Amino acid sequence: MTATATTNGATGRTADSGVPVVAFTDVNKSYGAVHAVAGLSLELHPGETVALLGPNGAGKSTALDLLLGLKNADRGSVRVFGATPAQAIAAGQVGAMLQSGGLMEEVTVRELVGLACDLHPKAYPVDQVLAAAGITDFASRLVDKLSGGQEQRVRFALATAGANDLIVLDEPTVGMDVGARQAFWATMRGQVDQGRTVLFATHYLEEADAVADRVLVMNRGRLIADGTAAEIKARAGARRITFDLEGPIDEAALRALPHLVGLEVTGPTVRIRSDDADATTHAVYGLGLYPRNLEVAGLGLEQAFLALTEGAGASAGEQTAAGTGDDKAGKR
Numbered sequence: 001m002t003a004t005a006t007t008n009g010a011t012g013r014t015a016d017s018g019v020p021v022v023a024f025t026d027v028n029k030s031y032g033a034v035h036a037v038a039g040l041s042l043e044l045h046p047g048e049t050v051a052l053l054g055p056n057g058a059g060k061s062t063a064l065d066l067l068l069g070l071k072n073a074d075r076g077s078v079r080v081f082g083a084t085p086a087q088a089i090a091a092g093q094v095g096a097m098l099q100s101g102g103l104m105e106e107v108t109v110r111e112l113v114g115l116a117c118d119l120h121p122k123a124y125p126v127d128q129v130l131a132a133a134g135i136t137d138f139a140s141r142l143v144d145k146l147s148g149g150q151e152q153r154v155r156f157a158l159a160t161a162g163a164n165d166l167i168v169l170d171e172p173t174v175g176m177d178v179g180a181r182q183a184f185w186a187t188m189r190g191q192v193d194q195g196r197t198v199l200f201a202t203h204y205l206e207e208a209d210a211v212a213d214r215v216l217v218m219n220r221g222r223l224i225a226d227g228t229a230a231e232i233k234a235r236a237g238a239r240r241i242t243f244d245l246e247g248p249i250d251e252a253a254l255r256a257l258p259h260l261v262g263l264e265v266t267g268p269t270v271r272i273r274s275d276d277a278d279a280t281t282h283a284v285y286g287l288g289l290y291p292r293n294l295e296v297a298g299l300g301l302e303q304a305f306l307a308l309t310e311g312a313g314a315s316a317g318e319q320t321a322a323g324t325g326d327d328k329a330g331k332r
């Protein structure tokens, strides 16, 4: 479904009025004993492209549902352009592309996108929306005859049928092939260049790294990191050191190395994450070891993400979303 507007209600705010685009203040949402969103506070600002990362069940979709007014918080406040989500959506300020929700059947792509344009208070011409989403070629096809990737592009067209100030995308490129993904993000960049704020949840970390200028990492309902991809990588331990050792390996001695963030030993190969690679490498030699095939490299976002979420998982003391085996049947 899309969250395009159906009335002309106005929030009285614009993207550049100094009011945050989105403000979550100590937001909580539970399903029984599962804290899907736990004490979430954050602000988004105009023109930001923000990736929301987190393992399965981290609370990303729930946070987006709260932002779109599809669910109500148990506690805390969610404001969009200083108003309630419903008011911002009614004012045509928010476009959304969600993971699920069937598209209307027995209509053509053009008819469906045309309907979204008719409903939007600040709509673009249908042909422009079709072209921007790259779906002109199959605009006369019935919606129920589309491939998964084509359906995703139609959802994107519905989310961008009018001049929204905020675009919310839940795993937007799932089912798209590499070419379609690249085209999708090229289109998104066009939206951002026009001053829009984009928030997208994704499991494709390379996408977050390439596209987002800010990355939020959620785990067990909580925000555990917020920064640029480079800052997130640095926070997780800046460098990866890999080398081989001959003979038996004394893991306890390696574990005591200075600035060590993570250690993995597989056969003769030692992989270390360190927040000061120079000091750690120096200390490896100080142990009297002779590392072979030594490599020092920066962490990718994927490794940083794993390091952060593993660390946060270990310290979570209460029953939260992950690992409870809870029932997702009621989800959208």
Ligand SMILES: Nc1ncnc2c1ncn2[C@@H]1O[C@H](COP(=O)(O)OP(=O)(O)OP(=O)(O)O)[C@@H](O)[C@H]1O
Binding pocket: 031, 034, 035, 036, 054, 055, 056, 057, 058, 059, 060, 061, 062, 063, 321, 322, 326, 327, 328, 329, 330, 331, 332
């Ligand atoms: N309607 C619901 N009823 C019960 N539990 C739910 C419901 N919706 C979500 N949950 C639970 O809340 C937690 C957070 O789910 P959510 O879908 O927000 O996570 P997510 O980060 O989007 O996960 P994924 O990456 O798998 O889509 C999970 O444990 C999930 O099972």
